[in-house]
Amino acid sequence: MTKDNHEGRDNLFKPKPGRIRGQGGAKAKSYLNQVLHRISAEGAGAAGASRSTGFTGKRIGRGNDWLNRHRAGYRFSAASRRVVIKSRIVKLAAKGGTGGLGAARAHLRYLQRDGVSKENEAGRLYDTKSDEADGGAFLKRSENDRHQFRFIVSPEDAIELENLKPFVRDLMRTMEQDLGTRLDWVAVDHFNTAQPHSHILLRGRDDQGQDLVIARDYIGHGIRRRASELVTLELGPQTEQELRRKLERQVDQERFTDLDRRLLRQCEDSLLDLHADTNRGKAHGGQSLEIGRLRVLERRGLANELAAGKWQLSPNLETTLRRTGDRSDIIKTMHRGLKAAGLDAGASDYAIFDPADPRSTKFIGRIADRGLQDELNEGHYLLVDGADGRVHHVALDPRQDMEDLPLGAVVEIVSAGRGTQQADRTIAEIAKGNSGIYSPDAHLSQDGTASPDFAQAHVRRLEALRRQDVVQRNADGSWEIPDDFEERAMALGAKAARYPARIRTLSYLSLEAQVDAKGATWLDRQLVEVDPLPLRGGRFGDLARSAMLRRQENLLAQGLAERQEKGIRYRRNLLQLLRQRELEAAGAELSKKTGLSFVETPDGARAEGIYKRSVKLASGRFAILENAREFTLVPWRPVLERQLGKTVSGRLRGSNISFDVLRKRGLGIG
Structure with a gap:
């Protein structure tokens, strides 16, 4: 060994005065976080991962000892019964947060929904001892858990098993032996697909109350192997x-x-x-x-x-066949959903949303059905009965707030990438002429046709890219645009291609509910529109035409419209009048509940207050801004949710609002 090597080794043990800390510095992630992140990212796909010379964490955690003892010479035989295991690790809460637990509660509700049991009834939770497990108690025990394991267990020959519960209980007991700890879990069996399967939720705590870390290799291979052994033991080896x-x-x-x-x-x-x-x-x-x-x-x-x-x-054989299989599954989902909704549509009317299809880049319709298309990752789908006469299947980002998408709501679907590429090009051009800096002032200076609202739309795009670490915002509100800005923005777009749709809710109310609504509805906007939406075919088209005629009669009865020789003449500023009337009624109702005075914000005036929550009305969704003795209602935008409980401020311009992040107090509405 050389002298330099000796010195390097000796330096490892040389005392260093100062605060005790890890070699990674103050910002270094905890070791547990690193392991959990790697396990979650790799999961059951570890078998296909390429080898790496660096640390992977795949053999760190419980279960690795069992794998080491049984790994040598083992391989699945052709006679072994196959079991598919899908796994995911979900963080239940960030520091001081409870959002993850709320999502876990929603996931548990969904697993117990109607129509998933053998009898086509609600799914029933069970655990190691009881066939009627208490989901609420399970979540209560999970309140302080860092993470939760989710498994979908699907034996290839599940239909031959008389009951999945004994198999799942045997599997969890076997896992307890392998992991060296008792496990706290609940499960529910689903029979609503061609392949019966079980969902298992496992707490991320061991029997000593410590964080439960399971070796990545055990998740990827050990559980599948144990499940296969149990099914093979139950049904016997597969014959030729x-x-x-x-x-x-x-x-x-x-x-x-x-x-x-x-x-x-x-x-x-x-x-x-x-x-x-x-x-x-x-x-x-x-x-x-x-x-x-x-x-x-x-x-x-x-x-x-x-x-x-x-x-x-x-x-392209594998890619093509997998895509074809996915499409077949989607068609089956559409058929079931439309049948449940009582809608009659032939296969020729089915459409799977694809931004590359010029007929599907943008359309409007009502939500006929919704559900999970990826039960592990919680990716939802919508079936939208479109004004174009087709029924569209739309895959949603798992982060989509489903409360914004009730059944019957009228929605607009556009390509998620539509408009962003042009905005990115504009940002890059402005920055190029301004020493790599983008700002609204520079935008307005370089483009004489741009309006302040147009520039603020680009700021909102930059805010979204900042959260993805593409750009940086300076203290003065300007933005540093990197040289490879467009390439990085395009890469993000490609990553999001799995969920290509962007959804805008045009009305939270069904067409039927809009007929007698107090506020300014989607039907009203269509009635006064110079170029209304073309309504083709049956279903949504017929319902919308009928609803518009009845809404028209309602407005005539209220004196908000009158018949003339050339047709119906609507009251001037009809939409504004209806919106104001509904806001006054909603404000009075909220005033009774809160004890605060409702103050209307005139058009062009500035509103300021603490953002408390939002309310959904016929005229749209509105944010409640509170002060010490009064509150007001302003149009809501998604960015407000990150400012919950903070002071927001801005100027109202009709129903259009743009947002600007304030450095100290909160959010400003420009």
């Missing part, structure tokens, strides 16, 4: 006949199958030689099934026979 029947069912399937996986494993540079392995013909049907599958793939343009026994497979 069973294996062949399963593969036979896969020959014509419009999704990625085990047969496809087997074919791809035998390929070299997308080329497959069926004569290369003579032993393959002996395994569960062998070449006859493979050739049958290849013929199906050939008809789909995913395989090409070059010569007898020699094939070329498409490099």
Whole structure:
């Protein structure tokens, strides 16, 4: 060993006066946080992850000892019963926060919704001892937990198990042995899909009250292996006949199958030689099934026979088949949802929202159904009965507030990336002419056609990008724009492509409820619109036309419209009048409850107060701003939720408001 190496080693033990701290500095994340983050990020996908020479944390935590004892020489045999395990770790609360626990409560409610049990009734929670577990008590015990484990356990042969509860209890007891601690969990079985499965919620605490950390490898491999052992023990190993029947069912399937996986494993540079392995013909049907599958793939343009026994497979085979399988699942979801909603729509009317489809970049309709399309990650979907005569399936970002999207609400769907690319280009151009700095003043100076509201819209875009660490805001309200700004903004857009829709609620009320509503409704806006929305086809189109006629009669009866030779003439400033009337009524009602005086904010005046909460009215959603003895109502925007309990200030311009973050007091409405 060299002298330098000796000195480097000795320095590790040299005393250093000062405050005791970790080598990572004050901002270093805790070791537990690092492990939890890596486990959550990798989860069950660890098997496919590439090897890394750095620390991964995959063998840190409980369960690793069991894996070490049983890892050598083990592999799943063909006769083993397969079980799919999906896992996720959810943080229950940030420091001092309870938002995560609220989300856990909502998730638990959703798992117990109607129509998921064998009897098509509500799902019932159970635990290690009881078939009627108390979900509220489970969440109460979880109040101070740092995190929660969520598992979806789906045995391939679940339909052959008489009851999933004994299997789940055996699995959790086995996990307790492997992890060396008692586990606090609840579960619910779902039978609302073709594949029965169980949802398990596990507290992130061990039996000593310490944070429960499970080794990533155990989550990714150990649980699946234990579950497979239990099902194989219960049903016995798979016979040759069973294996062949399963593969036979896969020959014509419009999704990625085990047969496809087997074919791809035998390929070299997308080329497959069926004569290369003579032993393959002996395994569960062998070449006859493979050739049958290849013929199906050939008809789909995913395989090409070059010569007898020699094939070329498409490099996009797996991606294409997975996408086709997803589409098939979505169509089934749409069929079930429309049937439950009592709507009659043929498959030709179905549309899956895709920004690349010019017919789907923007449309308006009513929410006919909603639900979870990703039960693990809580990604929701909407079925929107559109004014274009089609029923649209729209995938939502898991962060979407579903309370803003009640059944029957009228919504507008646009591409999430629509408009942002042009805004990003404008920001980059302004910054380029201003030494890499963007500010509203610089924008107005360089573009004589821009309005202050237009510049503030770009500030809102920058606020969103700041939260993604793309840009930095200076103390004077200007923005530092990096040289690679557009590339980084585009990368974020690509990352969000899984949830390509942006949703705007046009009315929280159904069409029926809008007919007699006090405020300014979507129906009213359509009635006074010079170029109203075209209504095609049946369903939403018919309902909207009927509702508008009845709303029209309502306005005539109130003296807010009159019949003339050329048609209906509406009262001047009808929308403003209806909105003001509703705000006065809502203000009076809130005044009774709060004991504060309601003060109306005139158009053009400045409103200021502590943001308390929002209320949903026929005219839209409004924020309550309170002072010591009075309150007012101003149009609500999503950015206000980050200022809950803080002072906000701004100027009202009709129903349009733009927001500007104030440095000291809170949020300003410009």
